[in-house]
Amino acid sequence: MSKALLPSPSIVLDPSHARRFLLLHQRLLPPRRLKGKAGALELFEHLGCIQYDPIDIVGRNPDLVLQARIRRYRPALLDRLMHTEHRVYVGWDKMSALVLRETWPSFARHRALMVKQHGGPEAQAMKVAPYILDEIRRRGPLSSVDIEHEEKVDWWWGRPTRLVHASLEILSSMGIVLPHHRVRSVRYFDLVERILPAEILNAPDPHPDDQSYEDWHVLRRIGSLGLSPSNGAAEYWWGIMGVKGGEARAKVLTRLAEHGDAVAVGVAGVPKRTFFVRTTDLPTLEAAAEPDGRPAEAAFLGPLDNVTWDRELLRQVFGFDYCWEIYKPKEKRTYGYYVLPVLYGERFVARAEPAFDRKNRVLAIHGWWWEPGVRPDDSMADALRTALSEFAAYLGAVEVRLGDSLASNRTLRRTLGISSRRRAPTAR
Numbered sequence: 001m002s003k004a005l006l007p008s009p010s011i012v013l014d015p016s017h018a019r020r021f022l023l024l025h026q027r028l029l030p031p032r033r034l035k036g037k038a039g040a041l042e043l044f045e046h047l048g049c050i051q052y053d054p055i056d057i058v059g060r061n062p063d064l065v066l067q068a069r070i071r072r073y074r075p076a077l078l079d080r081l082m083h084t085e086h087r088v089y090v091g092w093d094k095m096s097a098l099v100l101r102e103t104w105p106s107f108a109r110h111r112a113l114m115v116k117q118h119g120g121p122e123a124q125a126m127k128v129a130p131y132i133l134d135e136i137r138r139r140g141p142l143s144s145v146d147i148e149h150e151e152k153v154d155w156w157w158g159r160p161t162r163l164v165h166a167s168l169e170i171l172s173s174m175g176i177v178l179p180h181h182r183v184r185s186v187r188y189f190d191l192v193e194r195i196l197p198a199e200i201l202n203a204p205d206p207h208p209d210d211q212s213y214e215d216w217h218v219l220r221r222i223g224s225l226g227l228s229p230s231n232g233a234a235e236y237w238w239g240i241m242g243v244k245g246g247e248a249r250a251k252v253l254t255r256l257a258e259h260g261d262a263v264a265v266g267v268a269g270v271p272k273r274t275f276f277v278r279t280t281d282l283p284t285l286e287a288a289a290e291p292d293g294r295p296a297e298a299a300f301l302g303p304l305d306n307v308t309w310d311r312e313l314l315r316q317v318f319g320f321d322y323c324w325e326i327y328k329p330k331e332k333r334t335y336g337y338y339v340l341p342v343l344y345g346e347r348f349v350a351r352a353e354p355a356f357d358r359k360n361r362v363l364a365i366h367g368w369w370w371e372p373g374v375r376p377d378d379s380m381a382d383a384l385r386t387a388l389s390e391f392a393a394y395l396g397a398v399e400v401r402l403g404d405s406l407a408s409n410r411t412l413r414r415t416l417g418i419s420s421r422r423r424a425p426t427a428r
Contacts, residue, residue, distance in 0.1 A: 005250040006230055006274050007257045009266035011285075018227060018267045018317045019346045020288035025226030025281060026307045027069045028343060029288075031299035032390060034070045040077060041100070043069060044088060048220045049097035051304045052090050054185070055326070057338040058354045058363070058395060062098050064302025064340070067394040074394060083181040086195050090172070090179060094224065094239050094309070101196055104175075108205040109213060109241050111175040118170045124153055125167040132167055133176070133191070141180035141188040144168055211255075214242050218252045219261055222276050225309050227265065230274045232312050270316045295379065296345025298387035300352060303340060320348040320371065336367045344383055349374045355403075356395050363392050366403035368412055376415050385417040 013021070023029035027043060034043060043066070044050065053061040059075060067073040081087045082098070091099045092110055099107075119126060128149055136142050144165040151163040168189050171177045180190035193201060207213035217240045222228040229236065230253055231246060243249050253276055256262040263282065265275045277285060301307065303324040307314075314320045322341055325333040336353035343349070353367030370376075376384070392400050400418055402409065413419070 005247065005254050007254060007264045009264045009274055011263060011277075012266040012268055013285075014268050015270075015317050016346065017289055020291070021277075021285050022226050022307060022313075022317070023343075023346060024284050024288050026305075028299065028301075028307065029346065030294065030297040031068050031343065031387075032071045032073075032297070036070070037077060037081070039070050040066060040081060041087065044098070044100050046223065047306055048103075048224045049091075049093035049099045050306065051094060051309075052096045052098050053304055055338070056185070058340075058356045058391075059302075061302045061304045063394075064300070065305050067391065068299040068301050068305070068343075072390075072393070074396075079182070083179070086178075089196075092173065092239055094221065094236070101200055104196060104200050105203040105205055106207065106213075106216065109207075110239075111173070113241065114170070114173040114175075119174060123170075125163060125170045128163050128167050129171060132164060132171070136177065136189065136191060141190040143183075143186045143188045145186065146188075210242050214240065214252050215256060215259075215261070217241070218243060218249070219256055219278060222256075222262060223278050223281070224306055225313075226281065227267075227275045227277060227313070227317075229310050229313060230276060232273070232310050236310050267317060273312075273316070291346075296383055298342065298344045298349075298380070298383040300354070300387060300391050301341045301343055303338065305341070308341065314348075318348055322348070322351075335369060339367065342384070342387075344380055347371075347374075349376075349380065354391075356397065361396055361398045362401060363395055363397035363399070364401045364403045365406060365416070365418075368406060368409075381415045381417075384415060388416055388418075 020029060027034055027046070034040070050062045050065050055061075058064070059067065062078055063075050066078060070077070082089070086101060088098045088100055090096060091103075091107055093099055128151070131149070132147055135147055139146075144162055147164045149162070149164045152160045153163050153166050154160055168177065172179070172189065175192055177189040178192050178195050179187045180195060181188050207216055221237065221240060225236070230250060237243065237249060243252055253262065256276070257264055261279055262276045263279060265277050267273070267275065303326070308322060311322060314322055320341065325335060325339065326337055330337075335351055338355070339351045339353045341348050342352055349371050351367070351369045352365055355364050355366055356362070357364065388400065402413060402418055406412060
């Protein structure tokens with residue numbers, strides 16, 4: 001990166017101030033304070049996007065993000081927003097993500113790029129597209145299994161898949177179809193004009209030139225985390241067209257600072273990193289200057305929660321070294337397959353490996369690792385029990401157990417309030 005392009009920080013935060021700001025911005029200090037549909041829509045508006053991952057061990061990543069922030073959240077709320085009211089849709093922001101439908105016009109450039117890259121008549125997936133679209137037009141929303149065509153192609157990670165499935169994915173990225181509803185893990189697609197309102201589909205791209213778009217998307221990405229690193233993990237900045245590499249990003253960040261849309265910020269003890277905060281978030285930064293004095297609460301966060309997007313930031317500001325190990329071979333994992341960060345107040349105090357048996361409605365905790373130096377007292381234990389109770393209720397669990405490897409850990413059992421066999425408590 002051409003460091004000379006970046007403005008010097010005009011604000012330097014101590015790490016505790018930075019932690020409180022990040023968590024306040026993320027609606028996690030305290031957790032579970034948003035309410036219902038209005039709270040979910042406010043969160044989407046505030047963060048811009050929530051990363052979408054369909055792996056469902058204890059809920060999909062968007063469900064995990066929402067349950068940590070919305071009181072008495074249930075997955076039916078997100079299904080309603082996605083598949084009944086179509087207020088949010090699966091688009092491409094930072095990777096695959098859920099975004100508000102009102103942002104549809106702003107992503108016109110990405111859809112055009114998908115058409116350019118994948119929409120030519122020579123593209124294999126496009127050869128079957130007219131047939132698929134005719135079937136959907138005639139029969140209504142369809143899944144790939146409803147469309148008879150058995151040819152296969154190599155797809156993500158070199159895995160073979162049905163050509164119909166690949167074509168539906170590409171048509172969705174182009175904005176020609178969108179998921180209409182889901183039956184368990186199967187998605188049903190419909191024509192976009194039968195899903196989104198005409199006033200949104202027909203709205204012009206609000207960004208008249210590339211610079212306007214780049215400024216909008218970089219500022220949006222700053223808001224998705226709150227305290228955004230100008231350097232660091234490349235994937236944090238993925239999906240912003242025209243802003244590839246550190247120098248291009250630095251130009252946009254400098255322009256945003258010069259226009260008064262963003263402010264350069266430093267964190268004491270974190271050398272060689274400049275962060276950016278949206279100007280509109282400065283009141284939250286001010287509110288985070290001192291602790292509010294309320295008792296600390298706890299929450300289980302998703303592995304792709306927005307607050308975890310920059311792993312280096314987690315290490316430098318929270319002292320929490322977190323890596324999602326789902327794609328590592330079992331023998332190379334330090335912790336487990338699907339491990340969630342456990343937040344308590346301003347700190348990450350533990351990691352948990354849960355799994356939900358849907359048939360028997362049993363939530364099992366197969367792994368639990370305290371962070372170094374954490375000694376749970378009565379206040380922390382009370383907060384963790386409430387968080388576990390809320391988490392079980394979100395899943396619809398009727399029983400919470402410790403897995404076999406933890407079953408003899410009486411201290412953990414007592415801390416989490418789990419008896420040898422126990423019905424899930426009613427969420428408070």
